[in-house]
Amino acid sequence: MNETPGIAVTGASGRMGQMLIREITESDKMHLAAAVERPGHEWIGQDVGTAMGGTELGVTVTDDAAQAFGQVQAVIDFTAPQATLAFAAEAAKAGIVHVIGTTGMSDDEIAQLAPAAKDGAVIVRAGNMSLGVNLLTQLTKQVAAALDVDYDIEIIESHHNQKVDAPSGTALMLGEAAAEGRGVALADVSDRGRDGITGVRKPGDIGFTAIRGGDIVGEHDVMFAAAGERIILRHVASDRALFARGALKAALWGQGKAPGEYDMLDVLGLKG
Ligand SMILES: NC(=O)C1=CN([C@@H]2O[C@H](COP(=O)(O)OP(=O)(O)OC[C@H]3O[C@@H](n4cnc5c(N)ncnc54)[C@H](O)[C@@H]3O)[C@@H](O)[C@H]2O)C=CC1
Numbered sequence: 001m002n003e004t005p006g007i008a009v010t011g012a013s014g015r016m017g018q019m020l021i022r023e024i025t026e027s028d029k030m031h032l033a034a035a036v037e038r039p040g041h042e043w044i045g046q047d048v049g050t051a052m053g054g055t056e057l058g059v060t061v062t063d064d065a066a067q068a069f070g071q072v073q074a075v076i077d078f079t080a081p082q083a084t085l086a087f088a089a090e091a092a093k094a095g096i097v098h099v100i101g102t103t104g105m106s107d108d109e110i111a112q113l114a115p116a117a118k119d120g121a122v123i124v125r126a127g128n129m130s131l132g133v134n135l136l137t138q139l140t141k142q143v144a145a146a147l148d149v150d151y152d153i154e155i156i157e158s159h160h161n162q163k164v165d166a167p168s169g170t171a172l173m174l175g176e177a178a179a180e181g182r183g184v185a186l187a188d189v190s191d192r193g194r195d196g197i198t199g200v201r202k203p204g205d206i207g208f209t210a211i212r213g214g215d216i217v218g219e220h221d222v223m224f225a226a227a228g229e230r231i232i233l234r235h236v237a238s239d240r241a242l243f244a245r246g247a248l249k250a251a252l253w254g255q256g257k258a259p260g261e262y263d264m265l266d267v268l269g270l271k272g
């Protein structure tokens with residue numbers, strides 16, 4: 001019998017799902033106990049290892065999240081907003097850790113996670129699970145607090161051509177951090193999707209630009225642009241394993257924690 005925490009991966013066939021499965025099977029601190037895909041997916045009923053083109057892992061892909069979550073200590077979920085909301089409700093019923101990497105959730109959808117956290121799920125959610133980006137949010141907050149509105153803040157993100165949401169979850173985390181540093185609400189100053197005769201830039205706005213192309217894993221710049229100088233804070237991810245390792249860390253960190261909503265700053269001890 002395996003004494004390490006059992007982990008379920010949702011969206012098992014996805015870019016992050018497969019990366020997570022590889023990282024979990026290589027870890028001696030946890031084991032893969034379930035793999036979930038959406039109903040009708042061609043992998044349902046297959047061994048997840050062979051479906052991925054490798055050796056058998058002894059875990060059959062299922063679309064029954066309730067049953068899968070009943071057998072595990074944590075679920076790691078990089079899927080889509082509506083799927084994540086359904087998984088949060090099931091994680092609450094099972095009383096397990098729900099690590100959420102899914103981005104593109106609206107404010108209303110994020111608010112819908114609260115009942116699950118109240119009812120028994122230990123939710124750890126972040127638009128980016130890497131140490132580097134979470135550190136960058138703290139640096140962004142500090143720099144934004146130190147500079148006045150003569151420094152225009154622009155967030156530029158680049159991702160692969162299959163990404164479906166914009167701005168990225170990371171860009172929004174960085175925008176929130178910059179707004180917090182300035183003591184304003186991001187919703188009041190956010191400038192997204194410029195096109196046509198936009199008028200001149202409003203002082204104090206935080207601008208967002210999204211680039212999509214090829215196989216870019218994820219790149220983020222926070223630019224502070226003033227007359228005569230620019231300060232640029234940059235993070236470049238070159239391997240999705242980075243995000244997967246952060247998610248594994250979160251799944252272990254959440255064991256034994258009280259139900260509630262947490263983020264990667266809690267996991268990494270960077271809050272302050
Ligand atoms: N927080 C972080 O560090 C990171 C977050 N992401 C986010 O993770 C999400 C997934 O990204 P990718 O893996 O690139 O996308 P993907 O499209 O390759 O994978 C998504 C998977 O979710 C599955 N899925 C959708 N609905 C489902 C349902 N109801 N039940 C079970 N499975 C379902 C799909 O079939 C697919 O296999 C995106 O929101 C992305 O932005 C991606 C990388 C890092």
Ligand SMILES: O=C(O)C1=N[C@H](C(=O)O)C[C@H](O)C1
Binds near residue numbers: 128
């Ligand atoms: O979809 C992706 O690929 C990524 N999504 C996350 C985001 O929206 O910021 C994290 C990372 O940049 C990769």
